[in-house]
Amino acid sequence: MRQGPGRVLISREEIAVRVGELGHAIAREHAGHVPLLVGVLKGAAVFMADLIRAIPAPIAMDFMGVSSYGPGTRASGVVRLTADLSVSIEGRYVVIVEDIVDSGRTLDYLRRNLETRHPRSLRVCALLDKVERRQVDVALDYVGFAIPDRFVLGYGFDLGGLHRGLPDIHVLEEQAADKGPAASLAPSAAGST
Ligand code: IMP
Ligand code: MG
Secondary structure: OEEEEEEEEEEEHHHHHHHHHHHHHHHOOOOOOOOOOEEEEOOHHHHHHHHHHHHOOEEEEEEEEEEOOOOOOOOOOOOEEEEEOOOOOOEEEEHHHHHHHHHHHHHHHHHHHHOOOOOOOEEEEEEEEOOOEEEOOOOOOOOEEEEEOOOEEEEOEEEEEEEEOOOOOEEEEHHHHHHHOOOOOOOEEEEEE
16 A cells, blocks of 8 residues: 555645744744744744744744654654754744654754753744654643644655645545555655654
């Protein structure tokens, strides 16, 4: 069986409304300051692009890259930094912008890493929260949607590097094998983030 995008879990319209609300909340809670939004590559790139346009105030942005090694649809829990920030965050009002919180390990790693750099404040904005999957307790300040324990694709979320460009968020589903080569879309090596 091949795996690919199945039914829509969260539509582009629902995403737009919620991202607008998150943007306003971030602006409200950082009034008088210019927050530095730190997007977590690659998954949060699409969310980040929409979020910064939903914040009705000046912001700065930067990116970090992390990779959670592990085959298939589960991250291994071994988090590796693949790209670092290009600016100092000392004394800054930082908001980590993450695509999805699953076990919580990626975010826990990022939080600890950024806290050593002495930001003035450090908040977390995650588009999706798989509450049931949590293994490490991490505080989330802004959450788009709590979702069930299903693997999702689209709006930045990938499987083996594919499907990030879909405008809606879909659940992963088994698909009939008659639609092309039998090779599965499941990643052979790294689960990218
Ligand atoms: P963690 O288990 O909270 O560390 O999540 C690790 C990373 O796995 C997240 O940042 C996502 O990039 C990725 N991930 C977790 N669940 C999904 C999913 O349903 N679809 C696509 N990527 C996911
Ligand atoms: Mg991620």
